[in-house]
Amino acid sequence: MSESDAAHCLPAASAPARPRTDVPDATVARLPTYLRALHALTESGSVTISSEALAGAAGVGSATLRKDLSHLGSYGVRGVGYEVEELALQISRALGLGRRWPVVVIGVGHLGLALAGYGGFADRGFAVAALLDADHCRVGGQVGDQVVRHVDDLDAVVRTLGVCIGVIATPASSAQQVCDRLVAAGVRSILNFAPTVLRVPPGVDVRKVDLSNELQILSFHAHRKTTLSLVDDIRVVRPLAGEVPA
Amino acid sequence: MSESDAAHCLPAASAPARPRTDVPDATVARLPTYLRALHALTESGSVTISSEALAGAAGVGSATLRKDLSHLGSYGVRGVGYEVEELALQISRALGLGRRWPVVVIGVGHLGLALAGYGGFADRGFAVAALLDADHCRVGGQVGDQVVRHVDDLDAVVRTLGVCIGVIATPASSAQQVCDRLVAAGVRSILNFAPTVLRVPPGVDVRKVDLSNELQILSFHAHRKTTLSLVDDIRVVRPLAGEVPA
DNA sequence: ACGACTTTGTGCGTACGTTCACAAGCGCGT
DNA sequence: ACGCGCTTGTGAACGTACGCACAAAGTCGT
Numbered sequence: 001m002s003e004s005d006a007a008h009c010l011p012a013a014s015a016p017a018r019p020r021t022d023v024p025d026a027t028v029a030r031l032p033t034y035l036r037a038l039h040a041l042t043e044s045g046s047v048t049i050s051s052e053a054l055a056g057a058a059g060v061g062s063a064t065l066r067k068d069l070s071h072l073g074s075y076g077v078r079g080v081g082y083e084v085e086e087l088a089l090q091i092s093r094a095l096g097l098g099r100r101w102p103v104v105v106i107g108v109g110h111l112g113l114a115l116a117g118y119g120g121f122a123d124r125g126f127a128v129a130a131l132l133d134a135d136h137c138r139v140g141g142q143v144g145d146q147v148v149r150h151v152d153d154l155d156a157v158v159r160t161l162g163v164c165i166g167v168i169a170t171p172a173s174s175a176q177q178v179c180d181r182l183v184a185a186g187v188r189s190i191l192n193f194a195p196t197v198l199r200v201p202p203g204v205d206v207r208k209v210d211l212s213n214e215l216q217i218l219s220f221h222a223h224r225k226t227t228l229s230l231v232d233d234i235r236v237v238r239p240l241a242g243e244v245p246a
Numbered sequence: 247m248s249e250s251d252a253a254h255c256l257p258a259a260s261a262p263a264r265p266r267t268d269v270p271d272a273t274v275a276r277l278p279t280y281l282r283a284l285h286a287l288t289e290s291g292s293v294t295i296s297s298e299a300l301a302g303a304a305g306v307g308s309a310t311l312r313k314d315l316s317h318l319g320s321y322g323v324r325g326v327g328y329e330v331e332e333l334a335l336q337i338s339r340a341l342g343l344g345r346r347w348p349v350v351v352i353g354v355g356h357l358g359l360a361l362a363g364y365g366g367f368a369d370r371g372f373a374v375a376a377l378l379d380a381d382h383c384r385v386g387g388q389v390g391d392q393v394v395r396h397v398d399d400l401d402a403v404v405r406t407l408g409v410c411i412g413v414i415a416t417p418a419s420s421a422q423q424v425c426d427r428l429v430a431a432g433v434r435s436i437l438n439f440a441p442t443v444l445r446v447p448p449g450v451d452v453r454k455v456d457l458s459n460e461l462q463i464l465s466f467h468a469h470r471k472t473t474l475s476l477v478d479d480i481r482v483v484r485p486l487a488g489e490v491p492a
Numbered sequence: 493a494c495g496a497c498t499t500t501g502t503g504c505g506t507a508c509g510t511t512c513a514c515a516a517g518c519g520c521g522t
Numbered sequence: 523a524c525g526c527g528c529t530t531g532t533g534a535a536c537g538t539a540c541g542c543a544c545a546a547a548g549t550c551g552t
Contacts, residue, residue: 026539028466032459036441050499059443063502063541070501078500079548095462096469103461110360117356120441120458125465164468165461188471189464191457195282195366197305205467207460211437212366213278214453215349215411216341218435219371220274221451222410223342225434272509296529309511309532316531324530325518 023094027068031091032124033058034065038088050081092125102129104163104187106178107170108138108148111193115169116143129161134174151178158185165189172196179206269340273314277337278370279304280311284334296327338371348375350409350433352424353416354384354394357439361415362389375407380420397424404431411435418442425452 037057055065072094076082103126105115116128131143132151139150166182168175175194192198192208200206283303301311318340322328349372351361362374378397385396412428414421421440438444438454446452
């Protein structure tokens with residue numbers, strides 16, 4: 001970084017100075033992992049940690065970690081490392097976890113129930129503000145401290161509770177319809193568990209989690225490993241199959 | 247591709263010819279999406295499809311799709327497109343879905359139940375071969391057509407049923423231990439839902455799905471959008487606005 | 493007070509992924 | 523039979539991400 005501007009001469013003032021405009025997506029995707037490791041370190045009583053150690057805990061290279069942290073203008077101390085609590089705070093702020101985000105979950109099937117009961121949300125600043133379902137048999141049911149409401153209330157729920165994030169846990173057949181309703185209600189961040197490619201207008205972020213996709217990717221590698229080892233066996237032991245080694 | 251070898255003069259013979267060694271990870275990650283789109287097309291009765299249309303259905307650019315398919319030596323017909331059924335078969339084979347993969351799920355909490363009840367597995371060639379849990383209260387319970395067994399049976403289950411893929415749906419505290427047991431039993435592909443970085447020896451593939459991470463990534467973008475739009479409002483239109491129409 | 497050691501922050505080279513643009517190939521109409 | 527238009531497959535350019543290696547910067551010991 002060229003030091004031609006005087007923006008970060010002061011060590012750590014109250015002014016954020018940098019609107020931290022350009023954080024690479026790959027970095028953002030790793031920040032939660034760092035944050036989790038830092039929280040574990042806090043509980044274990046560590047005060048400072050080196051990039052090497054933290055990178056080890058997060059499963060990345062130390063250079064990658066340092067570059068990631070540099071993107072959000074983090075402050076480490078040379079010769080010492082990073083202060084655990086301070087760094088956790090910085091990452092939390094960068095991720096926008098300063099506030100508690102209300103989340104609406106649509107679809108109270110097995111997965112929706114799992115999401116509603118997942119304690120990892122509350123720990124990280126997310127709160128399941130409402131559970132919605134299209135099935136009248138499920139509407140009115142109690143899940144944790146929430147009552148399942150009908151999906152037609154979506155618009156009211158979003159506006160009343162100020163929901164910014166929607167989680168789609170419906171069957172694929174109704175996912176797009178639910179997505180459209182979310183977008184119409186003003187939700188611009190959607191986490192999609194339905195196995196469908198959602199069509200959204202620009203400005204809306206969609207992240208997709210597809211369990212079946214993950215298994216298929218694993219299947220590919222498992223299959224490849226099996227095949228390759230077979231090929232190796234054939235090639236090494238008996239060289240008379242009708243094929244040419246690369 | 248240089249046509250210096252005579253390997254694929256014949257349109258579609260029984261010989262696989264290409265061991266398809268190097269398929270980029272990014273491509274592999276997209277193949278399941280293509281496959282799903284193709285299955286939908288099959289049911290809608292389409293016989294052929296152009297790269298443009300299929301790419302649209304999968305949410306990627308057409309050039310990316312064509313390059314992806316070229317990596318697994320796919321056969322399209324110039325001027326026409328891809329034959330839906332044939333292409334689905336090719337992708338299935340590339341993903342190693344020719345066989346039915348037995349999967350063991352460890353952890354029968356909310357998430358484990360969701361996984362066990364998820365119909366998307368059976369459709370794609372995966373079968374939940376066993377459900378395991380460490381809690382004696384859950385062991386012996388019936389889930390679908392499976393009886394929950396104790397996690398100590400893991401080794402026996404893996405060897406008896408020939409399990410190649412393990413799914414960890416336990417709390418984070420026991421995830422590493424379960425992972426070690428899976429690896430010791432010979433499982434080399436693991437899907438991890440626990441919020442922990444798993445340590446595995448080389449040769450073992452781990453894919454991680456972390457719900458909280460996904461929400462935090464969404465939170466980052468939501469936060470950034472809010473901040474930026476506020477800045478824009480102040481800078482451009484009205485210094486005291488509440489909300490921005492899209 | 494000063495030097496040596498430790499660790500951060502980052503320029504740079506490399507590898508990868510994505511997109512563009514176009515030639516090669518195939519079917520179809522005439 | 524032949525050319526025309528359509529679509530694939532791919533070379534090339536661009537942008538991004540990762541890792542190395544080192545200078546800057548701070549602490550600790552003496």
